[in-house]
Amino acid sequence: MSNKDFIDIDIAKVDIQRSERNGYPEVIYGEGKTADQIIEISKVLLSKDKTVLATRVSEEKISEIYKAFPDAVYDKEARCMSLNKKDTKKPDSYIAIVTAGTSDIPVAKEAAFCADVFGNNVECIYDVGVAGIHRLFACLDTIRNAKVIIVIAGMEGALASVVCGLVDKPVIAVPTSVGYGTSLNGITALLSMLNSCASGLSVVNIDNGFGAAYNASMINHL
Structure with missing residues (x-):
């Protein structure tokens, strides 16, 4: 250079x-x-x-x-x-950011902040994890209408697979370091997401809301 x-x-x-x-x-x-x-x-x-x-x-x-x-x-x-955030025209489409639990919100906030700076509309849906799956179903329309979906989950990380099996849009999974001992600070969720049988799921690093937002923004601007 x-x-x-x-x-x-x-x-x-x-x-x-x-x-x-x-x-x-x-x-x-x-x-x-x-x-x-x-x-x-x-x-x-x-x-x-x-x-x-x-x-x-x-x-x-x-x-x-x-x-x-x-x-x-x-x-x-x-x-x-x-x-010095630029007032650029945002696409009409939006990024949906979905968390399994309230404890995952800080990572979702990072993703939402970055996605906004990158020039995207964002819809955030919190606390719809698999322990109460009916909560997810109540929000499915908003999730399905997004152009790309970020799913953020700790513990066993199951929500990413569930969401990916319900939508026809790309899903970016973010494992978080939330959970008890054998969650291993997010490694359990990371491995679970990497081993998902749901097609169309990609995975970023533990707690990496920024990386998910960057990837989702590129997709949303296509």
């Missing part, structure tokens, strides 16, 4: 042409970065009039970031921050 493709600020080589290659600007992963590092990377992206999206930003860090960017938009449940 030439220096026209990235800007080297010592702590990071900020990719300023990612949106031209991939459709979306570089996203800042906030976990493991200091508030000052997030601020410096954001300044570079803003200097090129890019939308800034940072994930896994703690409340402690955002309090420092607000000092540099008072207009930052932050969702503490999603742990996401955005700046």
